[in-house]
Amino acid sequence: MATQTNAPLPHGHELGEYRIVRKISSGGFSIVYLAEDSAGQKFAIKEYLPSSLVKRREGQLVPEIPAASELTFRNGLRCFFEEGRALARIFHPNVVRVVNFFRANETVYMVMAFERGRSLQEIVLRHRGRQPGKEVLPERHVLRVFNLVMNGLREVHANRLLHLDLKPANIYLRLDGTPLLLDFGAARRALDAEPLKLFPMYTPGFAAPELYRRTQQLGPWTDIYGIGASMFGCMAGQPPQPADQRELDDKVPQTIDAMADRYSRPLLDLIAWCLKLDALERPQSVFTLQRALRRIHLTPEAAQKPSTAARWFDTLASRAGTRRRDGEGVTQPG
Amino acid sequence: MRFTIYQDSLIGGRASNQDRMGYCFTRDSLLMLVADGMGGHMRGEVAAHLSLQVAGASFQEEAKPKLADPPAFLDRALRRAHREILRYQDMHGLPESPRTTIVACLVQDGRAWWGHAGDSRLYLLRGGRLVTRTRDHSKVQSLIDSGLIEERDSGSHPERNKVLNCLGSPFEPTIELGGDVALEPGDTLMLCSDGVWSAFHEEELVEQLSAESILSGVPRLVQRAVGQTGAMADNATALAMTWEADDATGVGLSSQDVPDGAITTTIAVGLIDETAEGDAITEDEIERTIREIREAISRTGGG
Numbered sequence: 001m002a003t004q005t006n007a008p009l010p011h012g013h014e015l016g017e018y019r020i021v022r023k024i025s026s027g028g029f030s031i032v033y034l035a036e037d038s039a040g041q042k043f044a045i046k047e048y049l050p051s052s053l054v055k056r057r058e059g060q061l062v063p064e065i066p067a068a069s070e071l072t073f074r075n076g077l078r079c080f081f082e083e084g085r086a087l088a089r090i091f092h093p094n095v096v097r098v099v100n101f102f103r104a105n106e107t108v109y110m111v112m113a114f115e116r117g118r119s120l121q122e123i124v125l126r127h128r129g130r131q132p133g134k135e136v137l138p139e140r141h142v143l144r145v146f147n148l149v150m151n152g153l154r155e156v157h158a159n160r161l162l163h164l165d166l167k168p169a170n171i172y173l174r175l176d177g178t179p180l181l182l183d184f185g186a187a188r189r190a191l192d193a194e195p196l197k198l199f200p201m202y203t204p205g206f207a208a209p210e211l212y213r214r215t216q217q218l219g220p221w222t223d224i225y226g227i228g229a230s231m232f233g234c235m236a237g238q239p240p241q242p243a244d245q246r247e248l249d250d251k252v253p254q255t256i257d258a259m260a261d262r263y264s265r266p267l268l269d270l271i272a273w274c275l276k277l278d279a280l281e282r283p284q285s286v287f288t289l290q291r292a293l294r295r296i297h298l299t300p301e302a303a304q305k306p307s308t309a310a311r312w313f314d315t316l317a318s319r320a321g322t323r324r325r326d327g328e329g330v331t332q333p334g
Numbered sequence: 335m336r337f338t339i340y341q342d343s344l345i346g347g348r349a350s351n352q353d354r355m356g357y358c359f360t361r362d363s364l365l366m367l368v369a370d371g372m373g374g375h376m377r378g379e380v381a382a383h384l385s386l387q388v389a390g391a392s393f394q395e396e397a398k399p400k401l402a403d404p405p406a407f408l409d410r411a412l413r414r415a416h417r418e419i420l421r422y423q424d425m426h427g428l429p430e431s432p433r434t435t436i437v438a439c440l441v442q443d444g445r446a447w448w449g450h451a452g453d454s455r456l457y458l459l460r461g462g463r464l465v466t467r468t469r470d471h472s473k474v475q476s477l478i479d480s481g482l483i484e485e486r487d488s489g490s491h492p493e494r495n496k497v498l499n500c501l502g503s504p505f506e507p508t509i510e511l512g513g514d515v516a517l518e519p520g521d522t523l524m525l526c527s528d529g530v531w532s533a534f535h536e537e538e539l540v541e542q543l544s545a546e547s548i549l550s551g552v553p554r555l556v557q558r559a560v561g562q563t564g565a566m567a568d569n570a571t572a573l574a575m576t577w578e579a580d581d582a583t584g585v586g587l588s589s590q591d592v593p594d595g596a597i598t599t600t601i602a603v604g605l606i607d608e609t610a611e612g613d614a615i616t617e618d619e620i621e622r623t624i625r626e627i628r629e630a631i632s633r634t635g636g637g
Contacts, residue, residue, distance in 0.1 A: 052356075052600040068343050068351035068569075074615045081623045088630035101627045108624070244395075 006049055006056040006063065009033065013061070015109065016102055018043060026051075030080075034114065042114040043099065048080045048107045062106050077108060084110050086161045094152030095181045096172075117175050119182075120145070120168035120234060128237035135262040137234040142267065143296060145171075145179050146231055150290040152181045153227065157220050157286055164218070166226030167206040168233050205229060205239025209247065209277055221279045224289055228274020228282075235259055235271075246277060266296045335364065335441070335589040336578040340552040341600070346529060346560045346567030348373075352434075353527045353571035354382040358390055358599035360399035361592045364441040365389065366573050367601075370454050370527040372433040372500060381432035381502045384422060385415035389438060390601035397597070404440045405511050408449035412436060412501065412509045419502035433502035437468065437525045439513075441575070446523060447513040452500045455531050458515060459522040462544040464536070468512060471499030486535075494532070517577040522548060524575075529568035533559035548574040 008023040008031050009015065018035040024044060025032045031047045049056065053073045054063035065073050087098040087110075100111035127136050137145075149171055156163055163170075165183065172180040208225035210218055225243075232240045232252075236259060241251050252275055256268050270292055276282045283289040345351040352371030357364065369385045371378025392411040393401075401407045415436070423431040435452025448456045453470035469475055473496035474488045488494060499508050517523075524543060531539060542558070543551055552574050559570040592598055 066343065067345045068353070074620075077615055077620060081627065084627045085623070085630065088627045089634060091634040098627075098631060101624055101631065103620070103624060108620075 006031065006051055006054065007058045007060065009047070009061065009105075015045065016100075016104055018045060018111070020045075029076075035111075044112045044114045046110045046112065048077065048109070050076055054107075065106075080108060080110070086156075086159070087112075089159050090155055090161075092152055092155040094148050094179055095155060096183075115172070115174050115180060117173045117180070120171040120173060120179070120230070123173065124168055124234055124237060135235060135259075136237040139263050139267060141177075142231055142234055142263075143293065145173070145177070145234075146227065147290065147293055149179050149181065149227065149230075150286050150293065152179070153223060154286045154290070156181070157223070162218060162220070163223050163226070164211065165206075166223055166230055167239075168230050171230060205242050206233070207243060208279065209243035210279055211243075217279075219279070220285050221282045224274050224282050224286065225279075227286075227289070228271050231271050232256070232275065235263055240275060243277065250277070264296065270296065335359070335362065337364070337441075337587065337589075338548060338576045338578065339366075339574070339587070340548045341571075341573035342553045342556045343569065343571040344556050344560045344567075346563070346569050347565045348567075348569055350379060351569045351571075352379040352382055353529070353569040354379070354386045355525075355571050355573045356386050356390060356599070356601035357573060357575075358393055358597055358601055359589055359592065360397045360597050361589050362399040362442060363393075363397040363401055363404075364575070364589070365393045365397070366439045366441075366523070366525055366575060367436065368454050368525040368527055368571055368573050369434045369436040369501075370452070370529075370569070370571070372435065372497065376428055376430050377432040378434060379432075380422065381419045381434035382436075384418050384432075385412070385434055385436050385501055386601050388415040388418045390599060394597050394599070399592075400442055401440070404442055404445075404447045405449070405514070408438055408440055408447060408511060409509050412438060412449055412451065413507070416501040416507050423502075431502045431504065433500045435497055435500050435527075439523055439525055439575075441517065441523075441577070444517050444577075445513070446515050446517055447511065449509045449511045451507045451509055452497045453528045455526055455528075456512070457522075457524045457526075457539070457543070459524070459540060459544055460518060461520070462540070464540045465515070465521075466512070468510070470497075471508065471510070472497050495528075519578060521577045522574055523577075524548075524552075524572060526572040527569060529563075529570035530556060530559045530572045532568070533562045533570070543574065548576050 005026070008026065009020050011020060011022055013020040015035065018037055021034040021036055023031060024034050029048070029050050031049050033045045033047065035043050035045045037043065049063060050073065053069040053076065054065045056063040084098060084101050087096065088101070091097065097113040098110055099113055102109055124136055153163065163181065170181065170183045172182050174180060206226050206229040208222045210222055229240050236255060240255070246252055253272060256272050259268060270289075273292070274282055274289065283292065339357060341355045341357065343351060343353050343355055352373065354369045354371070355367065357366040359365065367386050367389055369382035371380070371382035389411040392407070392414060396402075396407060419432055419434070435450075435454045437448065437450040437454040437456050439446060439448040439456055446458070448468065450456065450468045451471060453472045455468050455470065457467045458465040473493045474483070474491050476498065477483045477491070478485055478488060483491060501507050522543060534542070542555055545551065552572050556570045556572050560567040
């Protein structure tokens, strides 16, 4: 926002054992920095700094917390802790890695492994409309990337956690094309005896109906809707119709069918399955979903077009490669 | 839409701040809210907090990205907030309902509408002059209306704190709707609690708010309101928006930056119990949690 934007920590600031290189991004809840340790290793550090509750002016390190906001600020820490706790338990190549967590400047910091690449959203936006009538992301890439995303998500669910905000902006592709699940800011303990007290904010289009209505039980099926919506986004170039509108007039089945000239029927059926409005009709576990995904074989024509695939990733790699500035093109949502 | 917006609140000399403020907007619609939880009743801050959440949630449900009927929305959202407060009373078995005054303003298609209950006010300023403001639902205002006292004596009237209309009372509130005013570039809309307006003469308030950008003017106004009334100062809250229209001034923020279908909000969504007293995270809990997270990291081989 142009107003009430908090000043980021200055370049070169010594934060614990790290040195701030620059701000990567800022969101309503936090600021993410690129930082280095004394050995020159790079990290992404997320600073808890809700812009509606605290103010930090240029030149200040410690934010000013108005007395009226103090309680909300401190309780907001719980959400930040939940994200740290969630990620600390997971060590998986397709899930962002938390390596440190500490207090400083009267707030808290989460240190994550820093990797170079781009979010799927950026990739989709770049490829959308380039060749009218052509697929946004070729089928072989959709299958390969989401198979790995599902590996990461299985690990998340195995730790009794739900991501609850799966969307292309939160799936990051490293330069070698392997995906990384990011931003567990909405993550919640799943399957706990106690029902959820705090419902996360959701992203229209990618969120399952149970995240809107807040009546049905959230579960793996909620993240499965997000996976289906993300795959849809990578294929159609735009998010599916928001779930609340679908309940009135569902246009999703016909938009899926309209992609039949570009994608195989089994893949389209799989997405339709993930995007069922009734949670019980969706795949009930990522394992089930992944098994179905792995049964989809590329048609001979699709398989025989290695050049498209190679070109696609070559473009990605060369773009990142030609810009040698550290962290160019990297997003870590705040 | 392009506009500048700023909100600020100070606790004053009170033990707690029962005022709540917030705004949210989509690409085409902006909702601003100030609520002043009533002291002298139980949990005034809960009523104010709930009202903002309910109105904010209604906005999120209906502004896609525009509201079909802005004044009808304001009426419906504030009445829904009223019912939620009564439901809260019922759920918690409170002997008395929490109450709040409220003022809400909606901007869409370059026009503004507002609604209020009680003595939280809206001011519309143009070119350094007051165009209009809301009339309080208070004992003092009714005395002024019937010619029994003069406007300028109202600040010192013994019954100046008596509010005749609010959300959360056992009586259905009156939501007084106003507006459908076409905004001009440079117009400022300000919503505030009585802790702000009662500290100034009206000319003084208008002058101060017109003298500088609201980005510095609002915090200064709130600061002065508290400063002038000293140790007994009431909670003081103001939220102001200066309309920049759609032109390319580059001033303020543009709602075009809001992605299609998304909403920007300063209102926390969640259940009220999350912010209730006694539920605050303690220093011990913070330290313990950080220790646990660091242990978990080292167990999974990080660090």
